[in-house]
Amino acid sequence: MFQPSRRFTLLAAAATAAIILTGCGSTSPAADPTDVDPDGEVVPREISWLLSRPADGGVITTMQQIADEYAKDHPGFALNLITTPDRPSYIQKYETLAAANKLPELFDTDATPFAQKLAKQGRMVDVDLLLEDLGLADDYRPAALNYQRFDDGSLYMVPFEFQLEFFWYNKALFEQAGATVPATLDDFPQMCTDLRTAGVTPIALDGQDQWPLERYMAYYPFRMAGPEYVQDLKNGDASFADPAGRAAAEWLHSLGEAGCFSPGFSATGYADAQAQFTSGAAAVYNIGTWELSNLATEALDPAVRDSVDYFTLPTIDNAVTADNEYVTPSGIGMAVNAKTYDPLVRDFLAFALERYPELYASSGALSPTSSATTTIPDNATPLYGRAVEQTNNVGEAIAMPWDTQLDPATNTRLQQELTLLVQGEITPDEFIQTMDKTLAENSDG
Template sequence: MSTASRRARRLVPALAALGVGALALAACGPAGSPSSGESTGEFTYLGQTENTTIVGTLETLSKDQCAAEEEAAPLKADDIAGTQWDQQLQLLASQDGLSSMSMAAGTPSLMSQFIDAGQVLNLSETLDELGVADRIQPAAESTIKALYGDGSLYALPTEFNIEGFWYNKELLSDNGVEVPETWDDLVSAAETLDAAGVQPFSAAGKDGWPVTRLVGDYIFRDLGADALQKVADGEAKLTDPEYVAAADAVAELGKAGYFGDAVGSVDYNAAMNTFLTGKAAFFYMGSWALANFADEAQNQIGGPDNIGFARFPAVDGGAGSIDEIPANVGIPVMFAQKNYGDDTGAWIKCIAENYGDTVLADSGVVSGFVVDNPPADLPSTTQAVQAEIEAAPSSVLWFEALFSSEGTSVSQTNGGGLATGSVSGQQFMELVQAANDKG
C-alpha cells in the first residue's frame, strides 16, 4: 500500500457514536494477555482510509527502529472508509478476523463488546510482560481506562488531545485580565473583556459540542471525576439539581452575550477564525487545533507565541481537581488476541518505545506515548501541550463520552441553545436525560 503524505489529519475529534446494529461476537477465551506463540508470518494493520498518520508512522518505524520486527513479521496494511468503520469491525469480529493491530471502534460500547468477548488484548498485562508499561503517559492511560470502563488498558493512544481554554495573550494583557484559575475568575474576566468591547469567547454554537464540553468540565470540577460515570451507572441523573447547576452556569454566559452575536450559526471553522483573527479572547478547544495555530495563513494574532493555554478552571468548593485534565485519545489502536505471539509482542514493544517520538517529529502529532527526544523547533503551543500531558496525573472524559448515541445527538443539537441563552440549564438537562433514558 502506498504511503500518503504524513500530516496531522484531524481538525475535529470523533464526537458522535455511529448507530450500528449489534452482531454476535465470537468469544475467544479470557480477555487477558496470552502467552507467546509461534510466528504468524506477518503483522497486519487495519485503519481508516482517511487517516494516513498512523500507517505512515508504522511504515517509518518498519524501516528504522522496528526493522528487526519488520523482518520477522512484515507489516501488511489495509484500510476501510471511516463511514463504514464500526460496521466492518463488527463483521470482522463476528468472523474472528480482526487484524493484529487496528484502529479501535469509534463507539466505546462496541469496544466493550470486543473486550467482553475476549477478542482484544489486555494491554495492561501485555505491556507489563514486555517491560514497557511505563511508555504510556499516565493521563492518556487514565483516559482510555475511563472510556472503556474495565479498569485495564485495551488500546494505545496514537494521539492524545487535551482540552482547555486557549487565550490571546495580548488581548488579556491589554485589558488587565489574569489567566483564570477559578470559574468565578473566568466570569469576571468575561465581564471585563465585554465591557471593553472585546468578545470574551469564541464557540461553535452551530455544532453544539464545544459548548457542551463546558457543561461536562464544570460537572467534573464541581462534583468530581466520577460524576458522569454515576449518571451512566444510574446512580444519578442529569436532572439532579447539582448537575443542572453546571448547565445553568454555562447558560448564564450565553445570556450575557459572552459568546458573541448569532453564535448559534457559527460552525467550527468560523469559531476558529474568530479566535485566530483576534476577534475573541478565549477559545475552548482541544489540542488538535495546534495545526491551525501553526498555520501562518490562519493565525493572524502573532503566531503560536501569542497563544496561551489554561486548564479548565476550578469551581470553588468543588470536589474535582484542576489537575484532572479534560482529554480524549483521538483514535486509539487495539490489538487482536487471536494469534498473539512473539512477533506481535515485539511489534507492540517497539511501537511503545518509539511511536511517540516518531509521530511528533514527522507529523507534529502529540500522542499519549512518552517522548524522549522532542524536536528542538516545536511551536510554543505544542511544547505547552506536551508539558501539560507530562504533568497531568489523570484525566476526565468529555460530556457525552458515556451517553447513548441518541443522548449524544440531542446534547450536541441543543448545546448551541445554551450559548445563545435560548435554552435554560434545566431544559437542556431534561432533554439529554430523556434521550439517554431511551437508550
C-alpha cells in the first residue's frame, strides 16, 4: 500500500504529464492512426511493450510464447516486455513517457481521459479499423471491446482478457444465519444484519487497495441511471448530489451501519480478504473470474469447497439496466503507438492476435474472443464450468469500474471518503459535499 505522501507525489507527476501532453500535442510527429495497413517491407527488429500486468500472468506468458514463435520465422525480431505490475508506478511511467513522446510501439492503458487525449492527438492506432483489416473484429466479444471504448464509442485498445465479477457466497453460512441471497441492492443491509447476528463476517473486503470498495459505489448508479452517469460525472455534467449519486452514498452508509464489512477493513489486504472467504470466516466475497483457480477448483479448502456459489449484481426497483448487465471487464487494454506503427508491427499483431485466443483459453482463462473455448482444468469443481458458461449470457451495458473513469485526483479523494463514509465517520451529506467540491476542482467539464 502506498503512503499518502507517495500517492500525492504520483498524482502530481500525472498532473504535470497531462499539462505537458496538452502543450506538446501540436509538435508530435505526424502519423495517421487510420492507416492500419502501411506500405513497405517487414523488417524484423526489437519492438517494446510497456505493460502493467503480473510478470508471471497468463497474458504475458502467452504473448511471450507467441513472440518466440514469430521470431523463429523472423530472425532479428524480439518482443521486449517492460513490466511494471504496480499500477500507480506504471501510470507515472506511462504518462511521463507520453508527455516526452517516448512511448514504445505497444503500451497498456485504460480508457481514461488521459488516453483519450492521446487518441485525439492521433497518437494511437484506430483498433476498430485494425481488427476489421485483420479480419478479427467479429471474433471478439462485444462486451470485451465495449469495455475498452471511450465515451464516444471509439476503440483504441485491444483487450487480452475477459472477466465476470460475481458475489461469491458460502451457502452453509447463509443457511446457518437464516440469510437469503439479496434480490435487490436494498436487501444487502438485512443480509449483513442476519449474518452478523449469527457471528459471521458478512462481506470480505480488500479495503487496503481501495478499488474494491469503489466497486460498491458504482453499483447503485449503474442500476439507477446506467453507465452514462459516471461518464457525465467525470465530464462535469452530473454531480454526486444527483439522485443516483445520493442513492449510492446512502446505500454505502447503510452497509456500514449494518456491519457488512469487518472492523478495520481498511487495513485488510487482497490476500487476507480472500483468506477470510476461503476459510469460511466471511460469507460473501465480491471478486472476478480471474480467481476461478482459487474459488472453483480442488485448491479450495475442502471444508468450504462444496458450499461456495455465486450470484450476479442484484438489481433495484425500476432499474434501467438488465439483470445480466454488471461488471464485465476485459482488463487493461493494449494501445498501438501510431508514430512507430509500421509493416513489422502490423505483421506481428496479425500473427499474435490470431494465435492468442486459443493459447490463452487453453490455460483455463476466459478469452476476449468467442472463437476460443476455455479449457476447464481437471481439478475444477462444477462451479468453474458454470462461471465459464455465464459468459454466454452477458448484456451489452457494462458497470465500468470508476477508478478507470475518474481523473486521478478525484478518484483518490473518492476512495478516501468512501472509507470514512462506510466507517460512519462522515454522513452521506458530508460525503456528497466534499466529492462535488473535488469534482468541480478537477473536472475538465
